[in-house]
Amino acid sequence: MAKDTFLNRKVTLNSKGKLIDLSAPAVMAILNITPDSFYGNSRISNVDEALKRTEKFIHEGAKFIDIGAYSSRPGAADVSEDExxxxxxxxxxxxxxxxxxxxxxxxxxxxxxxxxxxxxxAHLINDISAGNLDSVMFETVAKLQVPYVMMHMKGTPQNMQQDPTYENVTLEVLNYFSEKISTLKKLGVKDIIIDPGFGFAKTITHNYEVLQQLQSFSIFELPILVGFSRKSMITKVLNNKSTDALNGTSILNTAALLKGASILRVHDVKEAIECIKLTERIKNP
Incomplete structure (x- = not known):
């Protein structure tokens, strides 16, 4: 049943003439070049470290390397554009x-x-604010003609977790994407990936409600990216630390894959690849 639900999803992206195949789920590896990322073991401080970590990610099977220089953890310090x-x-x-x-x-x-x-x-843009924090982001992406990941978030990383409220979180996130997708398509953006924004302007309950209904996002027929890796929606439920949250990450990744996720954004590539291989086998025994 799940397989039939996602048959019409867009599975090919185009980045500057380079085709990206998403007919099978893929892994996006996190390369943090920030001094204050929430998961300390992921931090990179120089080019040599970045190259070594990238080589490891590629060897383990990552399709994308996601480079971030601005920590988006709740309450993170602001970083200037120049920095x-x-x-x-x-x-x-x-x-x-x-x-x-x-x-x-x-x-x-x-x-x-x-x-x-x-x-x-670089080949694609991953925007936590879906254009809300820079008024010319959509226009810029349209001119660049590269794939665009847009995430759901309210507010900024500095205030997003200050009592986030929803009447129906899944419906509100779906409506948010519907409006954004319409705007992007009018600008000529063809390759869009949606990210429900787990851990961004959502309580633990909100996060699990969205995950429970993740298959609802297939209505857009676009690739879905999820990012649970070692987040507090795991550690607060299991009462552990991010350093101990790999097993929990794999469990949520597996649940998301079975509900139609196309891309897993993770710190731990090898384990995410294993989740993909096993869930694909469940779908196609």
């Missing part, structure tokens, strides 16, 4: 040079960071 670019561009250029076939995603809500990173060789 974000100073962190991003050297690492993008180094990865492009060392691993030219690797698909690079840029985790940014700023249009200039998006544009400069794509010009440096």
């Amino acid at each position: 974000e670019l100073q962190r991003l561009i050297p690492i993008v250029e180094a990865i492009v040079k060392e691993f030219p076939e690797t698909l690079i995603s840029i985790d940014t809500f700023r249009a200039k960071a998006a544009k400069d990173s794509i010009n440096a060789g």
Whole structure:
């Protein structure tokens, strides 16, 4: 039944003439170049470390490397545009040079960071704010003609977890995407990926309600990205720390894959690949 539900989903993306196949679920590896990411073991502080971590991710099977230079954890400190670019561009250029076939995603809500990173060789933009934090982001993505991941979030990373409220969280997130998708399509953006934003402007209950109804997002016939990796929606339920949350991450990744997720954004690539292999076997015994 689940297989039939997702038959019409868009499975090919185009980035500057490079086709990206999502007919099977894929892994997006997190490369944090921030000093204050919530999961300390994921932090990278220089180009050499970034290249070593990227090589490991590629070896383990990641399709995308998602580079972020602005921590979006709740309450994170603001980072200037100049500092974000100073962190991003050297690492993008180094990865492009060392691993030219690797698909690079840029985790940014700023249009200039998006544009400069794509010009440096990146392939897609991953925007936690879906254009809400930069009024020219949609216009910029339309001009760049690269795939665009847009996430649901209210407010900013600094205030998003201050009593988020919804009458019906899933319906409100669906309506949010419906409006954003319509705007993007009018601008000529063809390759859109949606991310429900687990852990962003949502309580633990909100997160699990959205996960329970994740198959509802297939109505858009677009790839769905999920990011649970070592987040508090796991640690607060299991009463453990992010360093102990790999098993919980794998469980939620598996649930999301069975409900139609196309991309797993994770810190731990090997285990995510195993989730994909086993859930694909469940779907196609």
